[in-house]
Amino acid sequence: MRVWAPPALLVVCGSLLATGPISAGSPGAAAALLVAFLLLAAVSSPLVFPRSIGALEAQRRSAVDGRPVVFWRPGCTYCLRLRIRLGRSACRLHWVDVWRDPAGSAAVREVNDGNETVPTVVVDGRPHTNPDPAWVRDQL
Incomplete structure (x- = not known):
């Protein structure tokens, strides 16, 4: 809610x-x-964001298809900037809403020194906090 x-x-x-x-x-x-x-x-x-899935499902899908996982939350201006700058390519990523998924929230805190900093993009198992949208687009 x-x-x-x-x-x-x-x-x-x-x-x-x-x-x-x-x-x-x-x-x-x-x-x-x-x-x-x-x-x-x-x-x-x-x-405005693609449909979110759980962190475990996103990690499983990413392992199969190699697509990045984006951890985000509604109302985050940096997440919105990433989503808008990705345009139609945003649908090619796996999106995890950290407010809806406790495992996603824990995963983000684990890689950001206990902070729930979003967007956190995981590419090939390596987390990147608030990356440049052009770089994320290149990873696709």
Whole structure:
């Protein structure tokens, strides 16, 4: 449920802020403000990421097909930057949401000195914390 808290908060804030221009007689400005907040909510939602799988399943699949595993969490701006810069190639990686998968969270903490730093990308069994998206694309 907490993965939807930031997008829901953006929608509520946008709705509340849009009431000001509406009461001032400017429905166009209110609509533009609401659309901007809805776009921010959509971008910060888990919907922009490929479907997440568990860490153990991702590691198993990576061993079979050689694709990198990306550990991420909703609301992380660095994860969003990686996802957007990868474009359509993002579907070729195995994505693990560390908020939904305790094994994924533990794996990330293990390689980052106890910190849950994301995105952490595992390529050929070696972890890379917050790598350059162009480098990740090259690994595909």
